[in-house]
Amino acid sequence: MSDKVLEVKNLKTYFYTDKGVVKAVDGVDFSIEYGKTLGIVGESGCGKSITSMSVLRLIPTPPGKIEDGEVLFEGRDLLKVSDKEIRSIRGNDISMIFQEPMTSLNPVFTIGDQIMEALMLHQKLTDEEARKKAIEMIKLVNIPRAEKIVDEYPHQLSGGMRQRVMIAMSLACMPKLLIADEPTTALDVTIQAQVLEIMNDLKEKLNTAIMLITHDLGVIAEMADHVIVMYCGKVVEEAPVQELFDNPKHPYTMGLLNSKPSIIENKERLESIEGSVPNPKFLPKGCYFNPRCKFAIEKCRQEQPTLEEITPGHKVSCFVACKEVE
Amino acid sequence: MTTPLLEVKNLKKYFPIQKGFLRKHVGDVKAVENVSFNLNPGETLGLVGESGCGKSTTGRAILRLVEATAGEVRYNGIDVLNARQNELRRLRREMQIIFQDPYSSLNPRMTIGEAVGEALREHGLYKGKELKDRIIEVIEICGLADYHVNRYPHEFSGGQRQRIGIARALALNPSFIVADEPVSALDVSIQAQIINLMMDLQEKLKLSYLFISHDLSVVKHISDRVGVMYLGDIVELASKNDLYDNPLHPYTKALLSAIPVPDPKMKRNIIILKGDIPSPANPPSGCKFHTRCPIAQDICKEEAPEFKEYQKGHFAACHLIGK
Numbered sequence: 001m002s003d004k005v006l007e008v009k010n011l012k013t014y015f016y017t018d019k020g021v022v023k024a025v026d027g028v029d030f031s032i033e034y035g036k037t038l039g040i041v042g043e044s045g046c047g048k049s050i051t052s053m054s055v056l057r058l059i060p061t062p063p064g065k066i067e068d069g070e071v072l073f074e075g076r077d078l079l080k081v082s083d084k085e086i087r088s089i090r091g092n093d094i095s096m097i098f099q100e101p102m103t104s105l106n107p108v109f110t111i112g113d114q115i116m117e118a119l120m121l122h123q124k125l126t127d128e129e130a131r132k133k134a135i136e137m138i139k140l141v142n143i144p145r146a147e148k149i150v151d152e153y154p155h156q157l158s159g160g161m162r163q164r165v166m167i168a169m170s171l172a173c174m175p176k177l178l179i180a181d182e183p184t185t186a187l188d189v190t191i192q193a194q195v196l197e198i199m200n201d202l203k204e205k206l207n208t209a210i211m212l213i214t215h216d217l218g219v220i221a222e223m224a225d226h227v228i229v230m231y232c233g234k235v236v237e238e239a240p241v242q243e244l245f246d247n248p249k250h251p252y253t254m255g256l257l258n259s260k261p262s263i264i265e266n267k268e269r270l271e272s273i274e275g276s277v278p279n280p281k282f283l284p285k286g287c288y289f290n291p292r293c294k295f296a297i298e299k300c301r302q303e304q305p306t307l308e309e310i311t312p313g314h315k316v317s318c319f320v321a322c323k324e325v326e
Numbered sequence: 327m328t329t330p331l332l333e334v335k336n337l338k339k340y341f342p343i344q345k346g347f348l349r350k351h352v353g354d355v356k357a358v359e360n361v362s363f364n365l366n367p368g369e370t371l372g373l374v375g376e377s378g379c380g381k382s383t384t385g386r387a388i389l390r391l392v393e394a395t396a397g398e399v400r401y402n403g404i405d406v407l408n409a410r411q412n413e414l415r416r417l418r419r420e421m422q423i424i425f426q427d428p429y430s431s432l433n434p435r436m437t438i439g440e441a442v443g444e445a446l447r448e449h450g451l452y453k454g455k456e457l458k459d460r461i462i463e464v465i466e467i468c469g470l471a472d473y474h475v476n477r478y479p480h481e482f483s484g485g486q487r488q489r490i491g492i493a494r495a496l497a498l499n500p501s502f503i504v505a506d507e508p509v510s511a512l513d514v515s516i517q518a519q520i521i522n523l524m525m526d527l528q529e530k531l532k533l534s535y536l537f538i539s540h541d542l543s544v545v546k547h548i549s550d551r552v553g554v555m556y557l558g559d560i561v562e563l564a565s566k567n568d569l570y571d572n573p574l575h576p577y578t579k580a581l582l583s584a585i586p587v588p589d590p591k592m593k594r595n596i597i598i599l600k601g602d603i604p605s606p607a608n609p610p611s612g613c614k615f616h617t618r619c620p621i622a623q624d625i626c627k628e629e630a631p632e633f634k635e636y637q638k639g640h641f642a643a644c645h646l647i648g649k
Contacts, residue, residue: 043513043514043515043516044513144601158602158603160602161602188376188377188540188603189376189540189542189581189584189585190376190580190581190584190598190599191376191602192584192586193583193584193596193598193599194598194599196586197596197598215513215514216586217514217588218585218586218587218588219586220588221586221587221588221589221590221592222586222587222590241590242590242591245588245589245590255515256514256515257588258518259514259515259517259518260514260518260543260588261518261521261543261544261546261547261548262543262546262547262587262588263542263543263546263570263582263585263587264587264589266546266567267547269522269525270518270521270522270547271518272515272516272518272519272522273515273518273519274519276483276485276486276515276516277483277513
């Protein structure tokens with residue numbers, strides 16, 4: 001058996017709008033091993049959330065459509081299975097935490113009802129068993145007064161507690177893969193620290209693989225084992241976490257790392273990346289990053305680079321970086 | 327010693343809670359309880375804290391965008407909180423604000439030229455060709471081009487909109503700007519552009535900033551001195567190096583330790599605070615932080631600690647410092 005829980009190959013998700021086709025995800029490959037965390041970084045609009053939603057086939061169709069690719073979950077292609085089968089996987093084998101804990105809980109059901117739903121549906125637990133398990137899950141994510149909270153409604157909880165409820169809910173069925181889409185972006189730092197600690201704890205206890213989507217490189221450094229960096233729907237760099245921070249190769253990754261103010265060292269001036277992310281309907285010719293790139297050469301303006309492995313495990317999609325290595 | 331540009335003393339802002347048909351006054355949300363600080367000319371004071379700690383309300387109360395409940399704000403010696411309408415109008419040329427959300431702070435039906443020029447027209451400072459020239463001058467300083475003048479906000483990206491927000495604040499040539507989370511809604515690469523722009527402008531135009539943010543690394547980068555707020559109080563205030571290298575208050579320590587550092591090798595001792603921030607409508611007794619404080623003792627539950635100077639220029643409010 002392979003040690004990969006999820007393998008995504010050449011995933012392409014396009015959106016068809018009146019004004020043209022948006023290639024939100026355009027040929028993305030990656031894989032996640034059991035019990036490991038894959039971090040996906042990128043700025044708004046780079047396609048990181050669409051990638052995660054494509055894995056569970058949550059893309060609204062139309063206007064969106066998964067055009068090509070394979071999503072192999074334990075060897076099974078999720079893009080080809082029936083609707084019934086994918087429903088038995090969602091929330092059971094693969095579950096998801098969304099960014100906004102405020103809007104992703106149903107306000108008219110109690111916390112308990114919402115956690116129990118998945119348990120009763122997938123694990124065929126009785127009402128009583130499910131309730132017991134729900135309380136256990138609430139305790140697991142360090143929410144005090146679990147017996148009371150189970151009968152409370154989302155509006156009675158704070159943001160951090162709601163996010164922990166989301167985690168409890170997503171882990172109730174012991175999924176093999178947890179997709180966390182910006183799980184701490186809406187939270188304050190001290191609450192973020194609590195939530196990240198819980199996620200790391202649970203990963204170790206339950207051996208769940210995590211696909212962590214975020215724009216915060218600090219969170220990536222703390223949580224991820226392996227990282228992919230996305231820009232305009234493509235993976236531009238992929239490496240083990242330490243390698244990526246020590247030895248970033250793609251100019252975009254370097255830019256991201258340099259533009260963040262640091263709490264440890266005093267930087268005189270931040271190195272910013274010039275310009276802004278291009279409109280996805282009018283992507284530049286050649287490498288999508290070339291108009292903002294300091295190192296761009298003529299070739300970058302003409303041809304599109306592909307992801308090449310430069311050292312074992314470290315892949316980069318850049319003519320200049322690849323040439324340097326040779 | 328330089329005379330401060332802005333003096334804030336014991337600033338307080340309560341929002342009343344009213345209930346029932348008769349709107350009976352049943353309590354207060356104590357958004358800002360006791361805030362005092364000085365801001366020197368050309369200086370940047372960072373104000374950090376988590377959501378609901380009163381940092382934005384402080385900024386707004388200083389500019390009288392909300393009326394303070396009590397306290398004193400002096401700008402160049404002028405009493406801001408008791409200024410009359412016409413005096414306040416003059417003051418507003420000097421004191422401006424940059425808002426967090428560049429999407430909702432611009433009127434979608436106004437072109438950029440109209441938006442930036444609005445204050446200039448309102449104050450009757452420029453007319454006709456001079457007005458046009460001034461608008462173009464301001465937006466060019468902020469990194470936009472003259473042909474942007476006739477465009478509408480929806481044609482711009484987030485970073486460009488924030489530049490417009492800055493241009494609007496700069497149009498009247500102020501010397502003090504409250505920047506309320508100006509980069510929080512932006513992506514990292516754009517964030518860096520805006521921070522650099524703000525620092526360049528400060529040098530060029532001799533501005534003083536009150537920089538409000540929840541992001542401690544951004545605040546560290548841009549500020550000279552930093553104040554940490556918790557539930558309406560400043561709990562620690564010091565020069566940035568003192569505060570970040572040698573934090574005295576347990577809340578500051580926890581806050582600093584909780585920031586994820588972009589370096590996987592760094593082994594940090596994260597102080598994980600228990601529980602959530604209490605409601606400002608019903609703050610804990612004594613030191614407000616005692617419910618989450620890892621080292622709290624009995625005295626903390628009973629007595630509110632005094633805000634004292636522990637080292638030169640390093641203020642904090644905690645019973646247990648040095649014990």
